[in-house]
Structure formats: C-alpha cells, structure tokens
Amino acid sequence: MSSASVKRISECFIKPLNDLSPEAKQPIHFTPFELSTLNINYSQKGLLFAKPLPSENQDFSITAYLDDLRRSLSATLDHFYLLAGRLATRKEENPASYVIYLDPVKGPGVKFIYATVDTTVSDILQPGDVPLVVRSFFDLDEAISHDGHTQPLLSIQVTELVDGIFIGGSVNHMVADGTSFWHFMGAWSEIFKSKEQYRGSISRPPVIKPWVLDGYDPIISLPYTHHDQFIERREVPPFKERFFHFSSTSVSKLKAKANSEYNTTKISSLQAVIALLWRSVTRVRRLPDETETSCRLMISNRRRINPPLSDDYFGNPIHVVRGTATAGDLMAHGLGWAAFRLHEAVINHNDTVVRNGVKSWLRNPVIYKMSQMTADKNYVHVGSSPRFDMYGCEFGLGKAVAARSGCMNKGDGKITMYPGREGGGSMDVEICFASSQHMMDIECDEEFIDALRT
Structure with a gap:
C-alpha cells in the first residue's frame, strides 16, 4: 500500500x-x-x-x-x-x-x-x-x-x-x-x-x-x-496526521467532568473535548510554564448576527475566536477551567463584536497572510465540526465508512473535528503534528487516553 x-x-x-x-x-x-x-x-x-x-x-x-x-x-x-x-x-x-x-x-x-x-x-x-x-x-x-x-x-x-x-x-x-x-x-x-x-x-x-x-x-x-x-503562497509544511475516536459515552463523561470541575452547566460537549485536546497537545509540547498558548476555534457568524442568518446561508461567514492561557495555568487548573475559557470566547462573540469587527475591517481592509497567522508556534487550531451531517451524504452507496480531508490548511497543532460514524454525539478527531515524537507522546498522555477508553 x-x-x-x-x-x-x-x-x-x-x-x-x-x-x-x-x-x-x-x-x-x-x-x-x-x-x-x-x-x-x-x-x-x-x-x-x-x-x-x-x-x-x-x-x-x-x-x-x-x-x-x-x-x-x-x-x-x-x-x-x-x-x-x-x-x-x-x-x-x-x-x-x-x-x-x-x-x-x-x-x-x-x-x-x-x-x-x-x-x-x-x-x-x-x-x-x-x-x-x-x-x-x-x-x-x-x-x-x-x-x-x-x-x-x-x-x-x-x-x-x-x-x-x-x-x-x-x-x-x-x-x-x-x-x-x-x-x-x-x-x-x-x-x-x-x-x-x-x-x-x-x-x-x-x-x-x-x-x-x-x-x-x-x-x-x-x-x-x-x-x-497582497498574495502570499507557502509550501505545505511536513506533518503527520492521526485519527482518534471519542464515543458518545466518553464525550458525555468529559462534558460532565468539565462542568462539575468549574461548578457550571454551560460548558458544551464540543468545548469539553477541545479543552482536553488543548491541554494534551500543550502537555506533549513540553512548553515552559510561562509560555502563552492559545486555542483557536473557527466559528460561524450565522447565528451570532442579529437578526441571524439562515442556516442555509451560502458563503463563508466565519471568524476565529480563541482561548488563551499560559502553559502553566492550563496544566494547573484542570479540564473545566480550560473548557470555560473556550466557552467564554464563544459566548462573547456576539452581534456587537461581529459588527464592530466588520466596521473596523472596512476602515482598513486586510488580507490575512498565513505566515502571520502561524507565526505563533504554540497554538492549537480547530477546524470543521462534528455537527456537520457528513454521514447523511450517501450517494447511493449507503453510509460512508469514514470521512477524510486533504493536506491543505494543515500543519503542526491543527485539529479537525468530525462526527463519529455511529452518531449519538460521538466524535472523530484528526490531530496533526510536525513531530513524530509528539504523535507518539499524545498516545501515551494519561488524560487523553483515559478519555478515549471510556
């Protein structure tokens, strides 16, 4: 093969x-x-x-x-x-x-x-x-x-x-x-x-x-x-990618754990899973405690705008939101603390923030360059969504056996989310690392593997 x-x-x-x-x-x-x-x-x-x-x-x-x-x-x-x-x-x-x-x-x-x-x-x-x-x-x-x-x-x-x-x-x-x-x-x-x-x-x-x-x-x-x-082109950096499966049971337990630790009910299943990934990736990178790390999430503005756009709105109305922390704080405060940072980043991205961001851009239009967006090597970037109905697309062949993606827009620290094939809130996660050692280390990360086992 x-x-x-x-x-x-x-x-x-x-x-x-x-x-x-x-x-x-x-x-x-x-x-x-x-x-x-x-x-x-x-x-x-x-x-x-x-x-x-x-x-x-x-x-x-x-x-x-x-x-x-x-x-x-x-x-x-x-x-x-x-x-x-x-x-x-x-x-x-x-x-x-x-x-x-x-x-x-x-x-x-x-x-x-x-x-x-x-x-x-x-x-x-x-x-x-x-x-x-x-x-x-x-x-x-x-x-x-x-x-x-x-x-x-x-x-x-x-x-x-x-x-x-x-x-x-x-x-x-x-x-x-x-x-x-x-x-x-x-x-x-x-x-x-x-x-x-x-x-x-x-x-x-x-x-x-x-x-x-x-x-x-x-x-x-x-x-x-x-x-x-304004055009910038760059070579795709070398990286490896591997899939990990979170059953509906493991997702539910992560959500319950995150909410219990932070004494709240506001943390979503997706935020809990991503918080685990943020912590685990940061841990295997062995960053010094004082180093700042961020978890960037691609977020649709369809329902952030008031009045909201239709879910059938065709286009690319997205923004990036992020949770930030030092590596030391991320490790010391636990899953719930990290998940609530992501929850706050999502919930604070409202109609006012979206409109003010658009007005600011119109005053000074900027075409993003990947070299600027990836200058920080300590980030985790999360794309796609387990909420997309990928397995509803059958094309006369029955349910797909798997979803996969190409090499574009990937690199060290890129995480791509998919729905689990069995549904029920299960998730598949694709993690990209430039380092083979980091890939091996995450498979030995105790918190990460414990979550996969349940």
Whole structure:
C-alpha cells in the first residue's frame, strides 16, 4: 500500500443543467468575512464508501455510477450555481477601485475527475498515521482562494479503490465554509438518490444573498492595484496526521467532568473535548510554564448576527475566536477551567463584536497572510465540526465508512473535528503534528487516553 499511487483516468467540467435566470447571472459581491481569506487554501473534505457487494443479478458498474454522479451534480448546480462560476476583478482608475467578485457565468464549470488507485478501504483505515495516498484523493493542492480567477471554484475527484469509492471535494474557501460545503454535498446526495423522481426542487435550497452591514455599500473596493500586493503562497509544511475516536459515552463523561470541575452547566460537549485536546497537545509540547498558548476555534457568524442568518446561508461567514492561557495555568487548573475559557470566547462573540469587527475591517481592509497567522508556534487550531451531517451524504452507496480531508490548511497543532460514524454525539478527531515524537507522546498522555477508553 505504501507504493500505491493515484492514476487520473479522465476529467471534464460540469455546468448547471438549466440556463441561469437573469437574476442568477448577476455578479455576487463578497463580504469582509470572505475577502479577508484570499490567501487561504482551498478546503478539502471527502467521504470513503465501500463498493456494493456483487449480486446475482447485477454487478456494480463504475461507468454507470460516474454517469449518475455527473447528471445529479449538474442538476445540483442549478441550485448552487455560483460553484460553477469564477472569480473576477474589476479595476477602475477614476476614482480608484479594485473590486473582486464572483461571476456566475464565467468559466467552464465544476471540475469532475475520475481516478483509480490500487489500494483497499482497510488500507486507508489502518491504525496509525493517515496514509499519504489520501492526500492524492483531492484536487487543487496548493491553490489559494485568489486562484479562483483561473481555477474552478469546486473540483470533485472520484477515486475508485479496489473495494471502495472516495468522493472528495476541493472548494474555494472564499465561496464556502464547512457549513455550506456539506449543505451542497447533502443536496447533491439527495438529488442523486431521487433519480427519476427529481422534479427540480430540493429540501434545503441555499440562500445566495451576501450579508451586508447596514448603511454600507455591498461593493467593497480593496486598497490595491495588483494582486502581487497582497498574495502570499507557502509550501505545505511536513506533518503527520492521526485519527482518534471519542464515543458518545466518553464525550458525555468529559462534558460532565468539565462542568462539575468549574461548578457550571454551560460548558458544551464540543468545548469539553477541545479543552482536553488543548491541554494534551500543550502537555506533549513540553512548553515552559510561562509560555502563552492559545486555542483557536473557527466559528460561524450565522447565528451570532442579529437578526441571524439562515442556516442555509451560502458563503463563508466565519471568524476565529480563541482561548488563551499560559502553559502553566492550563496544566494547573484542570479540564473545566480550560473548557470555560473556550466557552467564554464563544459566548462573547456576539452581534456587537461581529459588527464592530466588520466596521473596523472596512476602515482598513486586510488580507490575512498565513505566515502571520502561524507565526505563533504554540497554538492549537480547530477546524470543521462534528455537527456537520457528513454521514447523511450517501450517494447511493449507503453510509460512508469514514470521512477524510486533504493536506491543505494543515500543519503542526491543527485539529479537525468530525462526527463519529455511529452518531449519538460521538466524535472523530484528526490531530496533526510536525513531530513524530509528539504523535507518539499524545498516545501515551494519561488524560487523553483515559478519555478515549471510556
């Protein structure tokens, strides 16, 4: 399996099944949430399925299956049409303006790749580090959001294993966050399963109407004359990644422990699990007591804004919140103390904070650079969510056996959260370390392993 390599067999571009309405052809202007992420890499997430067992009547046909995927994807793009577009930039000299927007009718559509690999489902799920071949299950490695001017905003790669199918999506992070990506995947699966019964409607149509701060122009002019003034590219640092499973029982016990220690009922299950991870990662790093460490959480602003945005709002309305502490305090005060720091960071991120942050950004627009965001080597960064309905996306193959991600936006201290396959509040956690020693140490960390055992 170590020598297995992915072979691309074919690729094409998929457009919406029907012509766009005049309204859908209009440019879509980005919000400050999205424009600030022009340097962020594409998001790469996907699902691993077992192939259907051969029946007496009919064997699984990959050709027919790919045809069904392409047809249903085209129908899905009638609703999520912006994913088939491209980014565009409009420059004006008098007065000076530099506007980046999404053109729904520009570009060839969504890229669709079929590939094969001589490996099995059990190879991918083997204990230990995630096999490197998984990174080849995704397209658009190294692409950043700004590359959406020349690259597809979404690329789907279907990789056929010996006994499985992996469906991986690489999506421009300006266009969709995790909530929006899994919304799209769920709609695609819904249309795929409906086959001849599909009549043009879906259960959760996306809301494609960018949020605009009251009293402000929806068209934002950036203080640049050329993209070289803000673009930054960097190589993906070497790292290893490994999965750990928290059963619903272990999650419940962690939540109860955290709340009991801090004499509260406000700490959520997710905050308790992340607090454990923050403590364990900090412990294996052996930081001096006086060293400051932070735990950064990606948080959706949909329900933070008043009035709240729909859960079906399509875009990338996210911010980063963080809990901070010295390594000494984090170790000395226990799980509940750490979890409440994260709770406070989340609960304090309210409508006022969001609006003030947007106003501040509009006064001085900043395009984040990864080198600045990762300058602090003592942080833990948590992405994705166990609340995403990943396993509801079946594509005619039943429930996926696992969810996996690519190598983009990862590095030392990156943690990616997934729902557990069995549901019930269980969680899967992917931890990335640059150091093999740190990976070995966390598997010996007493607090961490005790939580996994329950």
